[in-house]
Amino acid sequence: MIKILNVPVSSLSMQETVNYIQERLQKQQKTFVVTANAEIIMMAQNDSAYLELLRQADIVTPDGAGVVWAAKHLGSPVPERVAGYDMFHQLLLLAAKTQKKVYFFGGKQGIAEQAADKAKVLYPGLVIAGCRNGYFQETENETIINDINSSGAEMLFAALGAPKQEFWLDENKEKLQANLLMGIGGSFDVLSGQTTRAPLWMQKEGMEWLYRLMKEPYRFKRMASTLPKFVLKILAKSSNDCN
């Protein structure tokens, strides 16, 4: 584990992370997983509740070229990027193999269902216990939680975007009976085919952020205001550590 701007980031590989989650699921231990990119780490710098939540999570994985770079720069390289979308697939495979029911919560009306149909084709034997869109009022919380619990799902994937999904999962952790709680951002949009992911070469070159920026230009303001600050903070941290 390495601390990046006070956020404890795991140094497990993808396979080790999946093994860690599998072991905890076998022991019926509730496991809250966060996949953190540079934007999430920067959000936590200005939001003490979010920072505390990340510090309390069972595992925070390095999701994104920025976080992998930062770990290396701070002298504790991580073996690889452990991206939310990739882990989502690994965990669906695990669910199908171990007969654990999953619940898809989030995205626009109908998207979770479309993603579920794709997931069932990709992972034969996978049981989707339920789906529900991610647009709701606070007053619907109890109904949503009851629906998830009565579905018998052991793995809950919440795709509400960061930080909403983490706050929702954390706030309702005690009431939720699923043992895996994980936020997966726009993963249902990708799995359902609503949006596409960067080509593999871009992912390998650490340029997925650039692809997202080209496809979703509304992200520019958010990224432009956080990523350079993240880099500067890491550079400042490493030069302080050297002095």
Ligand code: UDP
């Ligand atoms: N979303 C949702 N409820 C909301 C806001 C967003 O279900 O109140 C969904 C949205 O439809 C999209 C996902 O959350 O599928 C956010 O995707 P994005 O790629 O923007 O995630 P981020 O990168 O912000 O974590």
